[in-house]
Amino acid sequence: MKIVVLMKQTPDTAQLSASMDGLQLMAGGPRIINPWDEYAIEEGLKLREAHGGSVTLLCLGDPAAAEALKRGLAMGADEAVLLSDPAFDGGDTLATARALAAAIRKLGDVDLVIAGRSSIDGGNHATAVQTAALLDVPQLSYVAAITAVDPAAQTITVERAIDTGRQTVSSRLPAVMSVVKEINEPRYPSFMQIRKAAKKEIPVWGPAELGLDAGQVGAAGSQVSWPVVELPPARDAQVEIIGGTPDEAAKTLVDRLLAEKII
Amino acid sequence: MSNDVFVWIEQHDSIAWEALGAARNVAGQLGGSVVALVLGADVRSLADEAIHRGAESALLADDPTLADYRLEPYAAVIARLAQEQQPAALLMGASSNGLELAAYVAAKLGVGLAQDCTGLSAENGRLQATRPVLVGNLVAQIEFGNVRPQMATVRRRVFAAPEADAARSGEVTPVAAVLAEADIPTKVQGLSAGGGQVSLTDANVIVSGGRGVGGPDGFAPVQELADTLGGALGASRVAVDSGWIPYAHQVGQTGKTVQPDLYIACGISGAIQHLAGMKTSKVIVAINKDPDAPIFRVAQYGIVGDLFEIVPALTREFKARLEK
Ligand SMILES: Cc1cc2nc3c(=O)[nH]c(=O)nc-3n(C[C@H](O)[C@H](O)[C@H](O)COP(=O)(O)OP(=O)(O)OC[C@H]3O[C@@H](n4cnc5c(N)ncnc54)[C@H](O)[C@@H]3O)c2cc1C
Numbered sequence: 001m002k003i004v005v006l007m008k009q010t011p012d013t014a015q016l017s018a019s020m021d022g023l024q025l026m027a028g029g030p031r032i033i034n035p036w037d038e039y040a041i042e043e044g045l046k047l048r049e050a051h052g053g054s055v056t057l058l059c060l061g062d063p064a065a066a067e068a069l070k071r072g073l074a075m076g077a078d079e080a081v082l083l084s085d086p087a088f089d090g091g092d093t094l095a096t097a098r099a100l101a102a103a104i105r106k107l108g109d110v111d112l113v114i115a116g117r118s119s120i121d122g123g124n125h126a127t128a129v130q131t132a133a134l135l136d137v138p139q140l141s142y143v144a145a146i147t148a149v150d151p152a153a154q155t156i157t158v159e160r161a162i163d164t165g166r167q168t169v170s171s172r173l174p175a176v177m178s179v180v181k182e183i184n185e186p187r188y189p190s191f192m193q194i195r196k197a198a199k200k201e202i203p204v205w206g207p208a209e210l211g212l213d214a215g216q217v218g219a220a221g222s223q224v225s226w227p228v229v230e231l232p233p234a235r236d237a238q239v240e241i242i243g244g245t246p247d248e249a250a251k252t253l254v255d256r257l258l259a260e261k262i263i
Numbered sequence: 264m265s266n267d268v269f270v271w272i273e274q275h276d277s278i279a280w281e282a283l284g285a286a287r288n289v290a291g292q293l294g295g296s297v298v299a300l301v302l303g304a305d306v307r308s309l310a311d312e313a314i315h316r317g318a319e320s321a322l323l324a325d326d327p328t329l330a331d332y333r334l335e336p337y338a339a340v341i342a343r344l345a346q347e348q349q350p351a352a353l354l355m356g357a358s359s360n361g362l363e364l365a366a367y368v369a370a371k372l373g374v375g376l377a378q379d380c381t382g383l384s385a386e387n388g389r390l391q392a393t394r395p396v397l398v399g400n401l402v403a404q405i406e407f408g409n410v411r412p413q414m415a416t417v418r419r420r421v422f423a424a425p426e427a428d429a430a431r432s433g434e435v436t437p438v439a440a441v442l443a444e445a446d447i448p449t450k451v452q453g454l455s456a457g458g459g460q461v462s463l464t465d466a467n468v469i470v471s472g473g474r475g476v477g478g479p480d481g482f483a484p485v486q487e488l489a490d491t492l493g494g495a496l497g498a499s500r501v502a503v504d505s506g507w508i509p510y511a512h513q514v515g516q517t518g519k520t521v522q523p524d525l526y527i528a529c530g531i532s533g534a535i536q537h538l539a540g541m542k543t544s545k546v547i548v549a550i551n552k553d554p555d556a557p558i559f560r561v562a563q564y565g566i567v568g569d570l571f572e573i574v575p576a577l578t579r580e581f582k583a584r585l586e587k
């Protein structure tokens with residue numbers, strides 16, 4: 001199977017603390033592979049192990065995003081391509097999906113595209129779906145398990161974790177799917193794999209390599225922008241500590257909650 | 264071109280009415296009317312309910328191929344209606360289905376989309392949205408370009424659902440399905456409830472346990488309090504990773520984002536990643552034996568002490584008071 005994994009480099013929200021708020025983290029804090037995308041990489045590797053083929057990582061980001069791709073290569077992916085060009089800056093999900101879809105077409109004969117559930121910075125739940133829409137292939141979101149895949153017959157059956165429960169769906173391939181955390185446990189690369197991946201060439205493609213105009217990507221190709229990004233208003237909660245024995249405290253709390261009509 | 268606002272009425276999910284509430288606000292500001300998009304099989308009554316709740320009219324695609332939500336056939340109908348009628352805005356609820364459908368339709372139409380919005384208004388004929396980013400650690404104001412319809416999905420439990428008024432009336436216009444069954448690339452083979460989302464995202468009350476519950480059995484009193492309040496059971500990642508409770512219960516950055524009226528955190532320290540998933544709850548109660556636990560900084564009410572004494576006392580007190 002020829003598999004492409006969509007992965008984004010995102011800020012590492014585990015580094016948020018009293019001394020590093022969201023704005024500081026976004027501006028220049030440490031970055032990682034979007035945590036949800038590690039599950040996408042792992043699922044690609046498992047499919048390759050079971051059915052043969054290759055796993056290509058695809059990331060649109062600034063030049064530093066190559067670090068995230070190297071980490072994915074160290075996990076065991078075969079190739080990586082970085083879509084990077086100043087023209088890509090400020091793209092909304094659709095402008096990003098347009099570049100990703102063009103890159104997938106250029107890679108050619110892709111059976112399955114795997115993405116994460118969402119990005120922890122954008123949180124759009126959109127880029128993978130929009131890539132599927134532009135490629136005009138079926139989209140399977142929130143996949144928690146692949147129950148059957150037949151590369152020869154070009155079919156796949158998955159379980160999706162949606163609000164109402166677990167839905168079993170079959171589809172034809174090629175397709176795009178996005179995965180949730182329950183699907184697997186991502187592997188850790190070994191020291192040797194990290195060293196080997198560090199030396200690997202990562203081709204960088206811009207709009208020209210994708211056959212796109214600068215006006216179709218980045219801020220110029222976008223329909224939404226986010227001129228203001230700020231810290232959420234501080235919670236004005238001033239905690240009231242309720243004292244007394246457990247029974248007294250319980251009574252006071254229940255009094256308050258009933259008086260405020262919370263219950 | 265019109266100033267109308269289209270809103271997708273998702274079946275079997277009350278988020279549809281929250282989206283309709285948001286659509287009424289926006290339509291008022293745009294000077295247009297609300298048009299409900301109702302898709303399904305035998306769903307005329309859903310179109311009537313949308314009108315009772317304040318849609319001026321409804322477009323009804325009633326067809327066996329649309330019986331259950333599926334991305335491709337639903338997107339094909341909605342994209343076609345949007346192209347034909349050129350509404351100013353198209354809204355949906357940010358359910359798992361709505362997030363997917365909105366993204367797909369926006370791509371097919373080539374229009375802008377703001378997902379999971381906590382604020383939505385219209386000014387000078389354009390939508391303006393507020394949405395959480397960086398898992399709730401930042402808030403972004405979203406501006407739209409000129410292309411219509413401008414699309415948004417609204418976060419669960421943020422917008423009020425309008426009450427139904429059976430006296431309201433409006434036109435229900437039938438529209439055709441676009442894809443024939445043979446053209447639909449996916450087949451739904453079944454749905455098992457449970458193992459899904461434990462209705463955490465819908466719950467009015469959530470009682471959560473963390474490392475402080477000490478083991479799988481420690482969840483029993485937490486569950487009992489949740490049951491007493493008709494609420495859902497939540498958990499911190501530590502409790503999930505320790506195998507005490509399934510992942511579906513996890514609240515936080517790598518779990519679910521919840522917004523109940525009341526969130527009771529039992530034996531949870533309040534790490535930033537946990538807070539990311541619950542700090543916009545209306546009222547937060549923290550029960551923790553450490554008076555310096557960060558959870559007390561976001562709570563309205565705190566009880567310092569052993570959860571194994573306090574939680575059962577709360578259950579007893581609620582039972583006694585709620586029975587009256
Ligand atoms: C990338 C990343 C993503 C993460 N995503 C999430 C997420 O989605 N959700 C999440 O919850 N966490 C998440 N975490 C983990 C998070 O950082 C914390 O480790 C976790 O929330 C802590 O769980 P806890 O509060 O149950 O445990 P602890 O921090 O160990 O706190 C236990 C608390 O219980 C109290 N306690 C102990 N015994 C009792 C008792 N008998 N009575 C009363 N109080 C008692 C203690 O005083 C303490 O405050 C994530 C971490 C990372 C790095």
Ligand SMILES: Nc1ncnc2c1ncn2[C@@H]1O[C@H](COP(=O)(O)O)[C@@H](O)[C@H]1O
Pocket residue numbers: 006007008009034036037040058059060061093096100114115116117118119122123124125126127128
């Ligand atoms: N810049 C990007 N490069 C590659 N993949 C991306 C990019 N942005 C988003 N994705 C993929 O799309 C998924 C959903 O992202 P989002 O729509 O931002 O929530 C992510 O988990 C990635 O798999």
